[in-house]
Amino acid sequence: MRRAVCPGSFDPITNGHLDIIGRASKLYDVVHVAVLINRNKQGMFSVEERIALIEETTAQYGNVVVESHLGLLVDFCRERDIPAIIKGLRAVSDFDYELQMAQMNHGLTGVETLFVPTSPTYSFLSSTLVKEVASYGGDVSHLLPETVHRRLAERIAERNAERNAGQSARS
Numbered sequence: 001m002r003r004a005v006c007p008g009s010f011d012p013i014t015n016g017h018l019d020i021i022g023r024a025s026k027l028y029d030v031v032h033v034a035v036l037i038n039r040n041k042q043g044m045f046s047v048e049e050r051i052a053l054i055e056e057t058t059a060q061y062g063n064v065v066v067e068s069h070l071g072l073l074v075d076f077c078r079e080r081d082i083p084a085i086i087k088g089l090r091a092v093s094d095f096d097y098e099l100q101m102a103q104m105n106h107g108l109t110g111v112e113t114l115f116v117p118t119s120p121t122y123s124f125l126s127s128t129l130v131k132e133v134a135s136y137g138g139d140v141s142h143l144l145p146e147t148v149h150r151r152l153a154e155r156i157a158e159r160n161a162e163r164n165a166g167q168s169a170r171s
Contacts, residue, residue, distance in 0.1 A: 002027075004084040004114070007034040007073050010050050011043040012148045013057055014130055016122030020088035023116060025061040032082060033058065037070040044131055044155055057145040074109040085113040090123045 006021050010033070024031045035050050045053070047068045058064040069076040073085065085105065087098050095115070102113035118125075125143055134140045135156055141149045 001029045003030045003032065003080070003082045004028045004086050005032040005034050005073070005077060005080075005082050006086045007036055007069075007076075009038065009041070009043065009127065010035055010054055011045055011127050012050065012130070012144065012152055013054050014122070014125050014127055014148075015143055015145065016088065016090070016118055016125040017127075018057060018145065019119050019122055020086065020116055021058055021064060022061060024086045025058075025063050028084075029063060031061070031064050031086070032076075032080060033064055033066045034073065034076050035066065035068045036073065037068055039070075044152070049151070053145075053148050053151065056147055072108070074105050074111055077105075077111045078109055083111060085111060087113055087115055088118045089115050090118045090125070 004024055004027070006017075006024055008017065010017060021031060021033060033054055035047055035054065037047055043050070051066050051068060054064075054066045058066065067076075077083070077085065085102070087102075089095055089098060098113070098115065102115075105111050105113060122143075130140045130143055131152070134152055140152070144152065
């Protein structure tokens with residue numbers, strides 16, 4: 001069985017992520033989506049929320065397994081006998097960092113990293129940029145699956161309400 005992993009924070013999952021996951025799902029029997037946990041970052045969505053959103057938006061592929069992981073990606077691969085990591089590259093600037101990671105991962109365990117060029121439609125897209133634009137009221141609906149866009153709008157509204165309540169309490 002051919003298996004690969006698409007790792008990331010997916011906070012939130014974007015159409016760019018889905019492009020890479022969908023393309024990987026055509027090449028591999030099973031695609032694991034590893035939601036990597038970074039203790040140093042406070043996400044917009046909890047890990048559990050991200051997993052649920054990814055499961056919902058990748059259900060159409062039929063061969064995607066979504067899990068979280070804290071630690072080295074190569075350990076995730078070793079524990080599941082996954083020989084390949086799939087990474088989307090948006091621009092040349094992504095390549096320098098990703099190449100170093102690929103070489104380190106290969107040196108640690110022999111896992112291979114395959115680079116997939118991102119569709120030009122999504123070459124500028126990142127979860128961070130989507131959250132920033134949305135937080136200022138920009139329309140990002142075309143960059144996210146409908147469910148994800150709705151949840152992002154709700155989360156931003158919740159945070160704005162909390163911020164406004166906190167400001168009112170201090171006044």
